[in-house]
Amino acid sequence: MAFNIGLSGLRAATSDLNITGNNIANAGTAGFKQSRAEFADVYAASVLGTGANPQGSGVLLSNVSQLFNQGNINYTQNALDLAINGNGFFVTSNGGDIGYTRAGYFGTDRQGYVVNNFGYRLQGYTVDANGNLQNGVVGDLRVETTNQAPKASTKLEQAFNLNSTNTTPTVTPFDPQEPTSYNSSTSVNIYDTQGNAHVFTQYFVKTGENTWDMHVLVDGRNPGAPGSDAPYTMQLQFNADGSLNTAGMAAGGPLNYDPATGLMNLDNWVPAASDGGTPPVWSPNGANASPTGISIDIRSSSQYASTFAVNRVSQDGYTTGQLAGLEIDDTGVIFARYTNGQSKVQGQVVLANFANVQGLTPTGKTGWVQSFESGEPVIGTPRSGTLGALQAGALEDSNVELSDQLVNLIVAQRNYQANAKTIETESTITQTIINLR
Structure with missing residues (x-):
């Protein structure tokens, strides 16, 4: 024996x-x-x-x-390297064969799918055709590598302060080429349907106590008739406390105004381009403005005894953009950054956990598969429930x-x-x- x-x-x-x-x-x-x-x-x-x-x-x-x-977190130079800090496994698909791994070597293949170093596709919540995240719909994560289409401007929000101590200009009538004919001005880019940028300029002329004229030009031209340099004009009125009196505003030209909301709307803008001549000849450039026009919101503006300043400005249009980089936050949301300054959600990484991780069957290539002993996978997003946080640009060491x-x-x-x-x-x-x- x-x-x-x-x-x-x-x-x-x-x-x-x-x-x-x-x-x-x-x-x-x-x-x-x-x-x-x-x-x-x-x-x-x-x-x-x-x-x-x-x-x-x-x-x-x-x-x-x-x-x-837990293994140590080691930071790398690859934005798509991922490490799990806590519980959970990445979910991968090899032609429909589902596996689980803690190794976060990820990149993109020629079709834009997020894959590991063996070509297995990373799983997560996908987005629909409009870029909306589809929570609960698990599939192959894919990064859209094509150019981002331009978006015509539909709204413009501003908050500025007009100096109440200004006096009425002595030079009349208003002339954008003559700075003494107006008190202050500001500009912001707006975009047509082809992504062309146009300069939307506002000139402010004090006309009396608490009253101002706001003259609007686009590219220095009349917004509705590029062959003319006559501006659209809006009459602004302020209250004694310096706040904007939206009920006292009135349109002095084709700039549409809704007294119920206090919003203006530029709804007949014709995008134009110059022929580059001397003098330049302006004509429609073949693009369109947003079919809904551009809603202009200046309701937060004021008239105080301080210098003219634009405190806030934003508009929702942009030109076309190329993919500049990817970012993944600790909840697994994948953001694509474009050269036009925009970002777009591309999907969200999901993690899986098991009642008995010891029951998982190792298959090699730093992967496991589900078994009867492990139980069913519990799928969720990083940082939800007992699942760990995701660290982009890092790998978990052995x-x-x-x-x-x-x-x-x-x-x-x-x-x-x-x-x-x-x-x-x-x-x-x-x-x-x-x-x-």
């Missing part, structure tokens, strides 16, 4: 060496989780039990468990501690030698018996 006991010990020590060696070999593998050999003793048994003083029959490898403790593994090598080697000595001793005893005469 001692031969079998010693042989089982050699097998156990060999398994221990194999597992330790595999841990050491993967000490530099991102997302790798070390394994541990777990042994159990063996006793011979009969239908009546083992008896009061059973004699052991050796050792067996009862289990190889995986240790899923959780192998080399110092521990080197000690394990010494222990496994000692165990192997000791079990070999058991066999050697049994062989000597047996030879002694054989040599009896």
Whole structure:
């Protein structure tokens, strides 16, 4: 029996060496989780039990468990490298074969799909044709690499302060080429349907106590008739406390005004372009304005005794843009940044967790698949529930501690030698018996 006991010990020590060696070999593998050999003793048994003083029959490898403790986060230069800080696994698809991994080597393939270094597609919540995130719809994440289409301006919001101490200009009538004919001015770009930028300029002329004229030109031309330089005019009135009196505003030209809302609307703008001549000739450029016009909101403006200033300005149009880069936040939302200053959601990475992560079946390539023992995956976004946070531009290092593994090598080697000595001793005893005469 001692031969079998010693042989089982050699097998156990060999398994221990194999597992330790595999841990050491993967000490530099991102997302790798070390394994541990777990042994159990063996006793011979009969239908009546083992008896009061059973004699052991050796050792067996009862289990190889995986240790899923957190590895260190190592920052890289790749924006699509991802690390999980906490619980969860990335979900990947290899032609429909779903797998799970902690290794976050990700990039894009020629079709724009986000894939790992084996070509498996990263899974997440996708977006619809309008760029809206489809929560609950898990699919292949894809980055739209084509140019972003331009968007015509539909609204303009401003908050400015007109200096109440200004006096009425002595030069009349208003002339944009004559600075003494107006008190102050400001400009902002607006966009047509082809993404062409046009300069929307407002000139403010004080006409009396708490009253002003706002003259509007686009590219220095009449917004509705590019062949003319006559501005659109809006009459502004302010209250005694300096706030804008929207009820007292009145349109002095084709600039549409809704007294119920206090909003203006530029609804007949004709985008134009110059022929570059001297003098230049302006004509329609072939593009259109937004079919709904441009809503102009200046309701937060004021008239105080301080210098003219634009406190806030925003408009929603933009020109065409090329993909400039990607950003992923800690909840897994993928943002594409474009050269026109815009950003667009491309999807959201999801993570999976299991009731028994020890039950996952390792398949190699730093991946696992679901098993009966692991249970069903729980899918969610990073930072939701018990799922960890996502760190972009980083990788999770292997959780192998080399110092521990080197000690394990010494222990496994000692165990192997000791079990070999058991066999050697049994062989000597047996030879002694054989040599009896």
